[in-house]
Amino acid sequence: MTTEHSNGVAPHADADADTNDRLKLFAAGLNAHDQLDSSNDGRDVRAFTSIIIPDGGQASEGVRDVLFAGWSTTVLISRTGKLRSLGHQTVGDSEKQRLDSHSRPVSAFGDHNGLLGFLDLDGGLACCGTTEAAAEGGAAAFTTLTTEASPSLSHIALAGNERITVTFKQAPNGRLCHVVAFSDIDGFMAWYSDHSAKGNYPERHHMLPGRPKQLLANAATFLLLLEGGEVYSWGDPRHQSLGRTTHGGDATPAEEPGVVEALGGLRISKIASGGWMSAALSEDGALYLWGGSPPGAEKFLSRLREAGAGEVTLVELPGDGNEPPDVIDVAVGDAHVVAVTADHRLFVVGDNKNGQLGLDSAQAFFEDWTEVEALQDVQRVVCGPKASFAFVGAGHGNSAPNPNRPAT
Template identity: 50%
Template sequence: MAVDQKHQDLISSEIATAKNGHTNVSVIRAAGFNGHSQLRADTKADLSQFEDITVGLKATSDVNILFAGWSTTVLANAKGEIWSLGHQKLKQLDKQHHGCEEESQTIPKCAFGNHNGLLGFVDNNGGLTVISQNETGEKESGAQSIPFPLSEPDSPLLEFVALADNERVAVTFRQASNARLCHIEEFMTLDKFLEWYREPANQKYRPTAHHMVPGRPKQLLASAAGFLMLMEGGEVYSWGDPRYLSLGRATTGEVATPASQPGIVDAVDGLKIDKISTGGWMSAALSKDRALYLWGAPKLPGSEHVIKCLSKVSPGEVLLVSIPDENDQPLDILDVAIGVGHIAVLVADGDIRRIYVCGNNRNGQLGIGGEEQFLDDWKKVDGCEDIKRVFCGPNSTYYIVLR
């Protein structure tokens, strides 16, 4: 879909307004499923090429994607300001008019949601904010005000909350500075977790499972039916549904950790992993020396299309991804994001940062234009340079540039 002049004028106006003394502002570009206008507000047509998305009045050099869901995109900046595009309409409360001082404002750190939109987030103080639902479970109509964090005297301080597509929830907690043991609680549903969170001493609301692993968590993510956790020491743990090679490790045998418990992804142990990403039945780990490791389903369940590089990976194995430059030398990989059946990586090509993509393109989420429904191998996206970060929603891809 071509970018029309009216839309481009709106983007240019937003950038000019947002700069207002700033040297640069962040511009988010997106491609993919747009059936709820979550990428571009003036249409519901999918975007098969990357376009600037309208972000409203808060574009600054520190804007980030807080949550990218099936129907809603939620953005946030370093001041804790939040706004949304798509199905779910979020409205920021004016905290100063509600008796809150500027320095007490919370900064969203870790968000979770489902196909309807954002359900909540953990903030920089360990507090939990929950976006309310009405009795039918649908998001309330009209613009929703983002509430203050829940204030329960017995509730623990949180570090991460992750919500899988099968509704299971995993939670970690704020640790003391000298603590070296991470506690994880699991719940069957978000409602079960919230009941426990409000009354953690009530025996009726006990977690489904409790786990302990050494270290301090750096990331906790959820996939279709499992969880992936990165520790500050670089170790990666996975647990949950082991189908489609999604855990990246053995789950049976004398020395194997059962699928239901956090187990080390042995193939990347000792490699100083710096970031993880997961979506659907695929996961990735990016090391500090810019090497990318990938595992999981080479195709969507029920699909005949296969991601070539994953097709020969055996259970318990992970793939070292190599994307060659024009001289057949491997490019350094700077960032990775995984959707449901598609992958986007940010590479350093000399002094230029570019995006390579592969996988499902049914909604144009690879941003390559044309009619291709699937890419079985890596392809460079034309016109994408000098990129800061890359993100994926289930059927969409985003990247951020400075202008």
């Protein structure tokens, strides 16, 4: 099975639901499977356009969050707590897919075909199952696989090379993070169904001091943020994707979680990852990037090209004064980055072949950070591999409506 990275697209666990219900979702980028806009006949969406959840051909529900954004499918959580999808995969067009407070997703994973599953707030696992309805083009059902004997998990991440990693839920006073890794989904599922069987043991088991806050994967690496602000990386070290050295001295080998030492002394509040690139956002509003372009890419950010192994790049966005603005959110695609400043402006950089920067431009690559002036009051952002999503204050999205879209 060919997979894509799961770049941390999952509901913001600390996001206020009432606040989210007042926001509007806009998106731009790859739309070959109508995963952004079903009225655009598979054409890429090159300017940020409002996203709606279709129901019988009409726009009937607002969007609370983006659960999963992939190559072919976008899965959303509606304001009424249902799973809805756009694109190749159809999920959640029945009342059974309504999410109560206990089944609320906190960590999702998927591949090029769509969403494969998610962990809920209580540490349970729900996976997509094949149903007669799905086989006939209907909705795929998500089934809870958790039993009393199942391990309780807090985070899950699937990399583009099919490797999968999970962390365990901890007691309120727990201070040891258990990380277990598998070579593929089949190995993980065998372990989850019977974790005591000798043949089902995880390929690797790591123990780190702290409590997990985020676990992400990109093309071939994993990134873990602990509540104390420490960032660990491991996996394939090519393209400087680990943000740290892996040879010489006391360096941690690539296949083991090692601290991104260049971020030492900083209290990181959020991480983002996609392709071969990662980002970290500090509590004081500083943004850091590391990694490289996907194999075969002709261009990439000049500052990242200049960075050496074990180095991260401090990003300075254009500002109105002498000081660059603070950053409050960031998301990373395969080869593009989007960031939100403290004054709620949206800046983008990188690959734009599919219009994923939302600038309504045919230019294929933007080397410098550029403001998306068509959107105002941006609150937070999400990226798919070749798409960008922005939540904005109601009434502040200025992009022109699609003339082919049904009236809301």
